[in-house]
Amino acid sequence: MGMTLRILLLGCILHLASAQLRVGFYSSSCPQAESIVQQVVQKKFSSDASITAALLRMHFHDCFVRGCDASILIDSTKSKSSEKDAGPNLTVRGYELIDEAKKNLEAACPSTVSCADIITLATRNAVALAGGPAYNVSTGRRDGQVSDSSEVNLPGPTLSVSDAAQFFTAKGLTLNDMIVLLGAHTVGVAHCGFFQDRLSNFQGTGKPDPTMDPTLAARLLKSCGTQSRPLNKDPTAFLDQNTSFIVDKEFYNQIRSKKGILQIDQQLALDRSSAPLVSRLAANDNLFRQSFANAMIKMGSVEVLVGNAGEIRKNCRVFNKPSSRAL
Numbered sequence: 001m002g003m004t005l006r007i008l009l010l011g012c013i014l015h016l017a018s019a020q021l022r023v024g025f026y027s028s029s030c031p032q033a034e035s036i037v038q039q040v041v042q043k044k045f046s047s048d049a050s051i052t053a054a055l056l057r058m059h060f061h062d063c064f065v066r067g068c069d070a071s072i073l074i075d076s077t078k079s080k081s082s083e084k085d086a087g088p089n090l091t092v093r094g095y096e097l098i099d100e101a102k103k104n105l106e107a108a109c110p111s112t113v114s115c116a117d118i119i120t121l122a123t124r125n126a127v128a129l130a131g132g133p134a135y136n137v138s139t140g141r142r143d144g145q146v147s148d149s150s151e152v153n154l155p156g157p158t159l160s161v162s163d164a165a166q167f168f169t170a171k172g173l174t175l176n177d178m179i180v181l182l183g184a185h186t187v188g189v190a191h192c193g194f195f196q197d198r199l200s201n202f203q204g205t206g207k208p209d210p211t212m213d214p215t216l217a218a219r220l221l222k223s224c225g226t227q228s229r230p231l232n233k234d235p236t237a238f239l240d241q242n243t244s245f246i247v248d249k250e251f252y253n254q255i256r257s258k259k260g261i262l263q264i265d266q267q268l269a270l271d272r273s274s275a276p277l278v279s280r281l282a283a284n285d286n287l288f289r290q291s292f293a294n295a296m297i298k299m300g301s302v303e304v305l306v307g308n309a310g311e312i313r314k315n316c317r318v319f320n321k322p323s324s325r326a327l
């Protein structure tokens with residue numbers, strides 16, 4: 001086959017495939033799909049509201065490595081270290097909730113609903129339960145057949161706004177999308193190890209980071225101390241010190257008051273490229289809700305597998321077939 005023809009064909013396939021991600025994808029193949037996920041999330045949320053943060057972060061990490069294809073859910077094997085075991089994934093939580101939703105979905109509609117869609121739907125539901133916007137998400141994602149810890153390359157909390165933005169533009173998202181998506185730090189926690197450098201000896205100055213409220217820095221220093229600990233023994237701090245379990249625009253007010261926990265969060269309020277949108281989001285609840293929903297929908301469409309690509313896993317933690325088959 002000629003190269004041009006092959007590219008043309010590939011283009012057609014990709015085009016057809018993208019037409020298949022749509023709201024209500026399971027409405028005839030598994031009409032209960034969205035309500036089954038909703039029930040599992042609701043039950044979990046009623047005993048543990050931190051599930052919203054866990055799912056938001058899981059969704060982000062999944063979508064930024066190989067697209068939203070549930071590659072983050074794969075368990076490592078003796079011979080192969082999967083995404084889950086890569087450094088940035090160490091503290092991702094929520095895997096059991098996805099397992100429960102999958103189990104219930106397999107009972108109702110075997111081999112029909114992808115793990116990638118479960119993450120997307122569950123995150124959407126958890127955001128709404130935590131007071132955030134309710135929005136419709138497209139479904140029809142397929143599950144990937146590759147998960148490799150060495151492919152995990154996620155932005156770190158000490159990057160500048162422009163360096164962090166490059167990770168987003170590489171995925172077809174904009175700087176503004178990043179500013180809005182970082183609003184997810186309106187819920188959840190960070191371990192001291194991710195911001196300890198700001199508390200007492202910032203960049204070797206012997207002083208806290210001057211961009212952090214001194215009272216906050218002193219308080220965090222008390223709970224974190226100066227020693228470093230393994231992640232499972234490291235204390236945490238709420239990313240939004242005011243409304244820590246609510247998906248609202250309060251995060252933006254916090255960073256405007258020098259109360260960002262992560263350096264990147266604080267920089268959002270200070271950098272000339274991001275400060276104007278931060279102050280608009282801080283001031284306008286409708287703008288935040290609409291923008292956050294749109295940005296989540298956009299993030300959930302990054303490099304998705306659709307049509308006949310990938311597979312519908314039966315168990316979200318393992319590929320249906322040996323991954324050597326893929327590629």
Ligand code: HEM
Pocket residue numbers: 050052053054056057060091092093155156157158164181182184185187188189190191192194239262264
């Ligand atoms: C420049 C981009 C980003 C950076 C550098 C970043 C960094 C971090 C770090 C260091 C933590 C703390 C992890 C821990 O201590 O366990 C964290 C937590 C979190 N991140 Fe991000 N993040 C980014 C973007 C995002 C995006 C786009 C989302 C979702 C849309 C998100 C959602 C969350 C949530 C909800 C938590 C709290 C997790 C929990 O409580 O379990 N982050 N992030």
Ligand SMILES: *[C@@H]1O[C@H](CO)[C@@H](O)[C@H](O)[C@H]1NC(C)=O
Pocket residue numbers: 134135136
């Ligand atoms: C979601 O879609 C349903 C049916 O298509 C519609 O009735 C509802 O208003 C939509 N909700 C939102 C928040 O857009």
Ligand SMILES: *[C@@H]1O[C@H](CO)[C@@H](O)[C@H](O)[C@H]1NC(C)=O
Pocket residue numbers: 242243250
């Ligand atoms: C906390 O958030 C609420 C609701 O957004 C706001 O009214 C209040 O002023 C905030 N308080 C502080 C101390 O930031």
Ligand SMILES: CC(=O)N[C@H]1CO[C@H](CO)[C@@H](O)[C@@H]1O
Pocket residue numbers: 084085086089090091092093
């Ligand atoms: C939740 C999860 O699977 N975490 C794993 C991350 O990686 C470490 C080792 O690198 C595992 O011990 C954790 O279980």
